[in-house]
Amino acid sequence: MNEMSKTEITDKKKRYAAGVLKYAQMGYWDGDYEPKDTDILALFRITPQEGVDPIEAAAAVAGESSTATWTVVWTDRLTACDQYRAKAYKVEPVPGQPGQYFCYVAYDLILFEEGSIANLTASIIGNVFSFKPLLAARLEDMRLPVAYCKTFKGPPTGIVVERERLNNFGRPLLGATTKPKLGLSGKNYGRVVYEGLKGGLDFMKDDENINSQPFMHWRDRFLYVMEAVNLASARTGEIKGHYLNITAGTMEEMYRRAEFAKQLGSVIVMIDLVIGYTAIQSISEWCRQNDMILHLHRAGHGTYTRQKNHGISFRVIAKWMRLAGVDHIHAGTAVGKLEGDPMTVQGFYNVCRETHNPVDLQRGLFFEQDWADIRKVMPVASGGIHAGQMHQLIDLFGDDVVLQFGGGTIGHPMGIQAGATANRVALESMIKARNEGVDIATEGPEVLRRAAKWCKPLEAALDTWGNISFNYTSTDTSDFVPTASVS
Amino acid sequence: MRITQGCFSFLPDLTDEEISAQIEYCLGRGWAIGIEHTDDPHPRATFWEMWGNPMFDLRDAKGVMMELDDCRKANPDTYIRINAFDNTRGFETVTMSFLVSRPAVEPQIIMRRTEVDGRAIRYTHEVAR
Numbered sequence: 001m002n003e004m005s006k007t008e009i010t011d012k013k014k015r016y017a018a019g020v021l022k023y024a025q026m027g028y029w030d031g032d033y034e035p036k037d038t039d040i041l042a043l044f045r046i047t048p049q050e051g052v053d054p055i056e057a058a059a060a061v062a063g064e065s066s067t068a069t070w071t072v073v074w075t076d077r078l079t080a081c082d083q084y085r086a087k088a089y090k091v092e093p094v095p096g097q098p099g100q101y102f103c104y105v106a107y108d109l110i111l112f113e114e115g116s117i118a119n120l121t122a123s124i125i126g127n128v129f130s131f132k133p134l135l136a137a138r139l140e141d142m143r144l145p146v147a148y149c150k151t152f153k154g155p156p157t158g159i160v161v162e163r164e165r166l167n168n169f170g171r172p173l174l175g176a177t178t179k180p181k182l183g184l185s186g187k188n189y190g191r192v193v194y195e196g197l198k199g200g201l202d203f204m205k206d207d208e209n210i211n212s213q214p215f216m217h218w219r220d221r222f223l224y225v226m227e228a229v230n231l232a233s234a235r236t237g238e239i240k241g242h243y244l245n246i247t248a249g250t251m252e253e254m255y256r257r258a259e260f261a262k263q264l265g266s267v268i269v270m271i272d273l274v275i276g277y278t279a280i281q282s283i284s285e286w287c288r289q290n291d292m293i294l295h296l297h298r299a300g301h302g303t304y305t306r307q308k309n310h311g312i313s314f315r316v317i318a319k320w321m322r323l324a325g326v327d328h329i330h331a332g333t334a335v336g337k338l339e340g341d342p343m344t345v346q347g348f349y350n351v352c353r354e355t356h357n358p359v360d361l362q363r364g365l366f367f368e369q370d371w372a373d374i375r376k377v378m379p380v381a382s383g384g385i386h387a388g389q390m391h392q393l394i395d396l397f398g399d400d401v402v403l404q405f406g407g408g409t410i411g412h413p414m415g416i417q418a419g420a421t422a423n424r425v426a427l428e429s430m431i432k433a434r435n436e437g438v439d440i441a442t443e444g445p446e447v448l449r450r451a452a453k454w455c456k457p458l459e460a461a462l463d464t465w466g467n468i469s470f471n472y473t474s475t476d477t478s479d480f481v482p483t484a485s486v487s
Numbered sequence: 488m489r490i491t492q493g494c495f496s497f498l499p500d501l502t503d504e505e506i507s508a509q510i511e512y513c514l515g516r517g518w519a520i521g522i523e524h525t526d527d528p529h530p531r532a533t534f535w536e537m538w539g540n541p542m543f544d545l546r547d548a549k550g551v552m553m554e555l556d557d558c559r560k561a562n563p564d565t566y567i568r569i570n571a572f573d574n575t576r577g578f579e580t581v582t583m584s585f586l587v588s589r590p591a592v593e594p595q596i597i598m599r600r601t602e603v604d605g606r607a608i609r610y611t612h613e614v615a616r
């Protein structure tokens with residue numbers, strides 16, 4: 001480290017004289033700081049305003065997300081203020097993105113309340129994203145120390161117990177979202193659910209904006225859906241489920257809907273990310289008490305996760321949600337209609353499913369993360385995917401994932417059951433071939449064509465969608481090329 | 488009706504050669520193979536009868552196939568499944584499960600409805616014998 005590594009004013013008289021100091025001078029920059037194992041670490045991508053020194057900008061981020069205000073306050077001296085100050089400890093230019101810098105900040109554990117995502121986020125993303133000296137800021141990644149992880153209960157069910165409850169091992173789970181998402185009556189809606197489940201799916205799903213609209217009251221939906229789920233179970237001998245979306249205007253109403261889902265014997269309920277972190281933690285606790293799998297739809301995330309220069313990376317949201325305690329989370333498809341660079345999306349999946357994440361810059365994982373045995377979250381791939389992409393999906397994501405083909409099931413030319421069967425046959429054929437040693441990344445299409453010879457629904461699916469792809473450039477890719485630090 | 492539990496039930500029934508290939512895959516990943524049989528394919532019938540303990544020290548698919556033959560002879564006309572167990576920390580459960588025998592005539596599963604308060608219904612399932 002050079003002379004820039006410390007710019008803190010150490011003379012107490014000068015440091016606490018009334019007035020305005022640079023954040024780095026106030027002690028929010030320490031290029032020599034060695035993060036402790038118990039520190040929470042955050043990586044921000046910042047774009048300082050023209051003329052703002054990147055180190056001062058990084059110090060400001062550390063300051064505004066911990067103890068600082070814009071001026072010097074003598075009351076700092078009543079506290080062990082050195083330890084309450086977050087410390088920016090590394091600043092690097094972002095490769096290939098002029099004007100942007102990766103800035104690393106360490107926070108002492110005392111800054112955070114145990115078991116509260118709301119408290120964590122109020123600090124880390126509370127003020128700093130509106131800070132004028134920055135044109136833009138993005139929270140790229142976080143390292144959550146074991147000591148902090150252990151203050152959360154995590155997913156109420158987790159991948160292992162979910163599979164045991166569903167008696168479903170050795171392949172991805174299959175789902176579909178009921179379509180059209182709006183307008184079906186309860187009875188018509190239940191029909192779609194029955195057809196999909198009997199045809200071979202494990203789960204059907206409410207969409208994020210199906211709650212209790214004039215065309216379908218929530219109780220009607222729940223009653224018809226559970227008739228469909230139980231009948232499909234009788235016709236197949238399998239455990240089936242439907243994500244009953246219990247999102248509502250108040251927690252009281254959400255608990256009411258959750259209780260009714262439980263009374264009717266549903267194995268799973270669903271919430272939307274827009275209900276907020278505290279509501280998510282509350283319903284997670286309810287699920288834990290009631291043997292219920294909790295499905296999270298990430299509704300709204302694209303407003304702040306998609307653009308690389310400002311907002312929060314979805315990998316951070318995935319980390320928060322693993323702590324907050326959800327069992328399923330929509331984490332992208334890479335090959336479907338929605339945003340997602342394949343390596344970046346794999347990074348999200350690793351956050352959900354691994355017991356320990358090593359640093360993996362190509363997948364956007366900047367920190368090592370030990371999950372302290374917190375249960376694993378089942379990622380969900382949903383949005384514009386179809387049976388013809390089965391080999392790509394399994395090759396990218398492996399077995400512990402829910403593959404959801406909504407339009408690809410319900411829009412099948414031979415009907416919904418046929419659509420579901422096509423997906424299930426495509427899935428089982430591909431798993432079997434992979435296990436037999438076939439290189440499905442290259443020979444996958446051939447595996448599908450062979451199965452289509454004896455499975456008419458699969459043949460029709462491949463004829464209808466076989467050539468559909470969504471090849472657009474991703475906006476959220478990892479800028480991972482390592483370069484020299486500016487400090 | 489065809490019960491579709493297990494990860495290959497939508498495919499034509501696996502031949503012994505195909506079963507053997509799947510077992511090789513499991514053994515190659517260090518998983519232990521167990522054989523289980525039942526005449527009760529209820530969706531929530533968790534505990535089928537074990538044909539001995541999972542074969543933790545067996546590393547050859549041929550050995551499993553011999554056990555499977557014995558199990559089939561001793562339990563004709565039942566459901567038999569192959570389970571693979573992964574004892575890696577963080578998994579520690581069945582990691583793959585597929586049917587390898589079915590009875591000649593599979594039973595129906597009956598759904599029973601008990602009408603309770605309001606329009607709510609309690610559902611139970613029963614295997615018809």
